[in-house]
Amino acid sequence: MRRWNGWGEEDVVYPLPKEALGFLVAELGESAPAPSVPAEGIPVPFPRLPDHPGVAYDPKARLVRARGQSFADLAALRFGEVHSVPDGVAFPVCSSDIAELLEWARGADAQVIPYGGGTSVTGGVNPVENGKPVLTLSLERMQALLELDQKSHLASFEAGVQGPWLEAQLRANGFTLGHFPQSFAYSSLGGWVVTHSSGQESLGYGRIADMFQGGRMITPAGRLDLPPHPASAAGAELKHVVLGSEGCFGVLTEAVVRVRPLPEEQTFVGALLPGFEAGLEAARELIQARVPLCMLRLSDAFETRVSFLLANLGRFGGLANRALRFRMPKGEQRCLLLYGAAGRRSDVAKVLQEAAAVVRTHKGIGLGRVPGKSWQKSRFRLPYLRNALWEVGYGVDTLETATAYSKLLPTYRAVMKAMQGALATDNGRVYAMAHLSHGYETGASLYFTFFFRLADGFEETIACWRTIKHASIQAILGQKATLTHHHGVGADHLSYMTEEKGEAGLSLLRSLKATLDPTGMLNPGKLIAR
Ligand SMILES: Cc1cc2nc3c(=O)[nH]c(=O)nc-3n(C[C@H](O)[C@H](O)[C@H](O)COP(=O)(O)OP(=O)(O)OC[C@H]3O[C@@H](n4cnc5c(N)ncnc54)[C@H](O)[C@@H]3O)c2cc1C
Structure with missing residues (x-):
């Protein structure tokens, strides 16, 4: 069964x-185990919605869908706040159930x-209090493959898959x-499309935006059907209204995606580069020269240390270290590619x-397949560490950006x-680390992870997290x-959207919202402020 208050x-x-x-204690100081309030300890208020035969009102069903998986969500659930x-x-x-439920809501x-x-x-799925009752529309029963056009490499799915x-x-x-x-185990096709998701093998397969070919979105103003044309010059591309819409313009009920034949083989290998700058140049050259890799990830020296600590490479780690001492003397700058x-x-x-x-x-010095295999083994397991870290009193969160190679x-x-x-200023310490991933011809994404000691209470812990996040953004x-x-943007990044899009850009997004969702009933408090 899925954990209700963690990953x-x-x-x-x-x-x-x-x-x-031991490493965390040395870097951040000793911490005390943090609380985990049981579900029964969290008050769930009486529902404010009228009866509907297709709606569940029991407290557990509502509580487990009250938060997503951000650090702030984990803290709220664990502290019982x-x-x-x-x-x-x-x-x-x-789709017709969804149209009916929107009308009822x-x-x-x-x-x-x-x-x-x-x-x-x-914070994309968290209710934002605006005095109105909240209906959460879970697509978990919509997981079917509707059509596979093998000749055209097109698959049509229900969006909750x-x-x-x-x-x-x-x-x-x-x-x-x-x-x-990395959230593959639970995240859905619809969620990927509307948040502009990117997978770990985006270098070979592209981002979800490259895969998304069309589909159906039910909006309060009516149905938007997007046929999967391979290309079209018929005015502005409406797929871009769906991509990044974060549940604010409509509900994506079906999505047509480009698929590829299963590869015969898939191999991942590792190498060490003497510093992040050298690694960035290597990554840029590999990407711009179009070496047809399916995945590339370059860790900085801080993340490389942590990866080796977590990977438990045993004898291999010891041997590699001894061999590298002579070939790459500046051990502390080693960056794993x-x-x-x-x-x-x-x-x-x-x-x-x-x-x-x-x-x-x-x-760079090749390390062969061992680091690649270790990454493959842990690629979907690492999020479990968020629970383990919480339990010993440390917080971890991530944020990411993208920019041109020159920047x-x-x-x-x-x-x-x-x-x-x-x-x-509060005598608090942060351990930060980063990697490059998701490379393009003109630039790449940088993904940052930070660790910090949890404070004594919920408010204090959230204040620390917010301070780090705000300074980084x-x-x-x-x-x-x-x-x-x-x-994506959700509720947590909403206040930075003017700087990101500018007034004209935001007003364009607002007019799209006003057309598709005239009463503002869909996911208020996310993506764009009214
Ligand atoms: C441990 C962890 C690792 C992660 N790794 C990655 C990663 O590698 N790459 C990446 O891109 N993201 C990653 N994420 C972020 C997250 O998984 C993505 O944003 C994902 O696309 C969300 O999908 P979901 O189905 O869970 O959406 P939800 O969390 O359910 O919803 C996200 C937003 O989309 C809206 N929404 C969901 N479904 C629909 C629909 N059918 N129609 C309209 N609106 C909808 C919701 O209202 C909400 O605003 C990670 C998250 C975690 C916790």
């Missing part, structure tokens, strides 16, 4: 390795929150979507050789400085990088 399945634990805990809960949860099974003067897998890290079931249905027919966000190729067996080997040659010209290094430096110094925007590359 993952209740019976799966990923304990923090002893060395990693959940002050807004949906008044009811509906489980539609088709309009009659009840309710707000409606579309809910996919509930893995939003920006979650990662593992989507891939299982495609794999049974010899295809894959190739979209693997992971990359992979997918396709026909003979092509995969050639691609990896081509990439290794580029890495060597940047003084990557200054942006990296500015954000790291802001993060590391954010709590300095100010640094991002100060460098003219984007507010977010793939996490």
Whole structure:
């Protein structure tokens, strides 16, 4: 069963390795175990919605869909500080159910929150109190593959389909979507599309925006059908109204996506680069030279240390370290580069050789398949560490941006400085680390992770988190990088949208909202302020 107040399945634990805990204590100071209030300890108010046969009103169904998976959500659930809960949860099974529920909610003067897998890290599924009752519309019963056009490589799915079931249905027919966000276990196709998601293999398969070919969105103003034309010059591309709409313009009920034949082989390998700057140049060259890799991820020296601590590479780690002492003396600057190729067996080997040659010209040292295998093993398990860290009194959160190659290094430096110094006035310490991922011809995404000690109470803990996040976002925007590359806006990033889009841009988004959702019933308090 899925954990209601943290990541993952209740019976799966990923304990923090002893060395990693020692490392945190050394970096951040000792911490005390944090609270975990039981579900029964959280008051759920009496529902304000009228009766509807398709709506569940029981407190547990409402509580488990009251928050997403951001650090603030975890803190609220664990401290028992959940002050807004949906008044009811509906489980539609088709587009016409959704149209009927929207009509009913309009009659009840309710707000409606579309809910996919509930893995939003920006407060995207959290009710924002505006005096109106809240209906959460969960698409978890809409998971079917509707059509697979093998000739055209097009698959049409109900939008509530979650990662593992989507891939299982495609794999049974010899295809894959190739979209693997770290939240793959629970996040849904609809959620991916409306948040502009990017998977770990975006270099080979593209972002969800490249995969999304069309579909159906039910809006309070009517139905928007988007046929999957391979290309069209008939005016502005309406798919872009759906991409990034975050449940504020309509409910995506079906999505047509481009799929690819399953690769014969997929191999991931590792290399060490002498510093982040050298690594960035290697990554840029690999991407701009179009070496056909499916994945590339370059960790800075801080993340490399943590990756080696967590990977538990045993004998391999020791041997690699001894060998590298002579070939790369500045141990503290070592940066781990992971990359992979997918396709026909003979092509995969050639691609990896081509990439290794580029890495060597940047003084990189190949580590072979062991780090790649270790990454593959832990790629979807790492989020469990969020629970383990909480339990020993530490918080962890992430934020991300994207910018042009010429601005990557200054942006990296500015954000790291802001993060590391954010709590300095309160004598608090932050351990920050970053990686480059999701590369494009003109630039790439930078993904930052920060660790800090939890404070004594909810308010104090949230204040620390907010201070670090705000300082980091100010640094991002100060460098003219984007507010977010793939996490989206939700409620948490709303206040930065004027700086991101400008007044004219925001007013365009507001007029789209006013056309598709004239009464503002869909997901208020997210994406754009009224
Ligand atoms: C541990 C972890 C790792 C993550 N890794 C990644 C990653 O690698 N890449 C990445 O891109 N993101 C990642 N995320 C963020 C998150 O998984 C994505 O934003 C994801 O796309 C959300 O999908 P979901 O189905 O869970 O959406 P939800 O959380 O349910 O909803 C997100 C937003 O979309 C709206 N929405 C959902 N479904 C629909 C629909 N059918 N129609 C209209 N609106 C809808 C909601 O109202 C909300 O505003 C991660 C999150 C976590 C917790």
